[in-house]
Amino acid sequence: MTFSIVIPVYNAEKYIKECIESVDAMVIPEGSSLEVLLVENGSADESGQICDACSEKDSKYRSLHFGKIGAYGARREGMKAAKGDYIFFADADDKMDALALVKVLGFLERRDEADFPDIILHNAAGIETPDKRMFDFSAGFEAGRIYKEAEKAQFYEIMCLNDSLNALWNKVISRGLARQIVEGDAGRGINDDENNGDGADHIGGKQFNHGEDLLQTAELIDKATSIVYLDEILYYYRDNAQGLTGSFHKEFLENQVDAWKSFDEYADKWTGDRFTKKIAERKTLTCTIAVKSLVYSMLGTGEKKRELTRIMDDPFYKEYALKALPQWAPEEDTYVHEIMTGDGAFEKLCSLGRSYKTKAMVKKLLGRK
Numbered sequence: 001m002t003f004s005i006v007i008p009v010y011n012a013e014k015y016i017k018e019c020i021e022s023v024d025a026m027v028i029p030e031g032s033s034l035e036v037l038l039v040e041n042g043s044a045d046e047s048g049q050i051c052d053a054c055s056e057k058d059s060k061y062r063s064l065h066f067g068k069i070g071a072y073g074a075r076r077e078g079m080k081a082a083k084g085d086y087i088f089f090a091d092a093d094d095k096m097d098a099l100a101l102v103k104v105l106g107f108l109e110r111r112d113e114a115d116f117p118d119i120i121l122h123n124a125a126g127i128e129t130p131d132k133r134m135f136d137f138s139a140g141f142e143a144g145r146i147y148k149e150a151e152k153a154q155f156y157e158i159m160c161l162n163d164s165l166n167a168l169w170n171k172v173i174s175r176g177l178a179r180q181i182v183e184g185d186a187g188r189g190i191n192d193d194e195n196n197g198d199g200a201d202h203i204g205g206k207q208f209n210h211g212e213d214l215l216q217t218a219e220l221i222d223k224a225t226s227i228v229y230l231d232e233i234l235y236y237y238r239d240n241a242q243g244l245t246g247s248f249h250k251e252f253l254e255n256q257v258d259a260w261k262s263f264d265e266y267a268d269k270w271t272g273d274r275f276t277k278k279i280a281e282r283k284t285l286t287c288t289i290a291v292k293s294l295v296y297s298m299l300g301t302g303e304k305k306r307e308l309t310r311i312m313d314d315p316f317y318k319e320y321a322l323k324a325l326p327q328w329a330p331e332e333d334t335y336v337h338e339i340m341t342g343d344g345a346f347e348k349l350c351s352l353g354r355s356y357k358t359k360a361m362v363k364k365l366l367g368r369k
Contacts, residue, residue: 006078012092022095042068072212089168118224143231160275211259248297287321
């Protein structure tokens with residue numbers, strides 16, 4: 001059996017070597033093979049050169065360059081190029097488990113080929129806490145059970161209720177499902193060759209970096225004919241404050257609005273209006289994260305004020321920002337949301353931003369001594 005790993009790479013020179021080292025440490029089962037697609041998409045650092053050097057040194061690596069097509073586009077191109085019977089996904093600042101291929105193949109070998117699932121959902125852990133499962137799927141899924149078309153309601157419900165299924169890096173998908181997704185793109189005129197490398201993305205001509213996991217996972221689960229939960233930690237996630245999800249990006253809210261618009265269509269198809277309120281709470285969290293990332297950024301006070309004004313004037317923000325958060329929202333998000341919904345929110349958020357930047361600069365200066 002052939003396995004593929006798709007790794008989007010963008011300004012990842014700080015961590016990409018650790019990711020590659022974890023892939024090199026993976027045990028490739030006898031009779032199997034592995035290809036690794038490093039999909040570099042317009043990095044401004046040395047990431048592209050690292051990918052090229054890796055592919056020149058080891059034939060299992062393929063270094064692909066597409067310009068600034070965004071994380072969504074990079075994963076899409078990876079799916080298009082992958083030759084594996086099953087495809088893993090990884091981020092360039094995370095790590096793979098050494099026995100990931102062995103455990104997936106071991107599961108598959110206990111089944112008839114006709115009963116191979118389209119999606120193998122697995123667990124993950126933080127790099128700093130490698131033995132602690134990030135997700136509690138025990139209440140939702142029976143490990144090792146194949147959930148077929150008529151039994152996917154549990155997956156639809158979890159997709160609507162929380163973000164535990166959002167990430168692509170805790171899923172392995174069949175080549176057949178990947179082909180179905182790619183062929184669907186071609187049929188809609190998405191992801192065609194004329195867009196490659198010109199800075200255009202695969203969603204309305206935009207670079208799509210935020211909310212793309214939600215959007216792509218929803219499509220995968222919608223189209224999969226069968227899904228299984230493998231109760232194994234096969235992936236190690238880095239909580240990276242400098243990554244795409246850990247710092248302020250001007251396009252964050254716009255990308256998220258597009259993702260939620262598409263997700264609403266899936267949710268309506270799956271469950272009607274059953275989870276409209278819960279989805280609205282998640283949209284409120286999206287608004288809160290947009291504000292939090294701005295407030296806790298190192299932008300200057302003037303720019304923070306301009307960006308905060310722009311965010312608060314957004315129709316999506318006006319509709320959802322002041323509503324209730326999900327009960328599972330992180331404590332820091334809850335704190336920012338309380339300021340957002342109180343009197344004098346704008347000035348208090350600006351004050352918090354100034355205070356944070358001052359403390360961060362002092363901390364940095366002390367760290368140099």
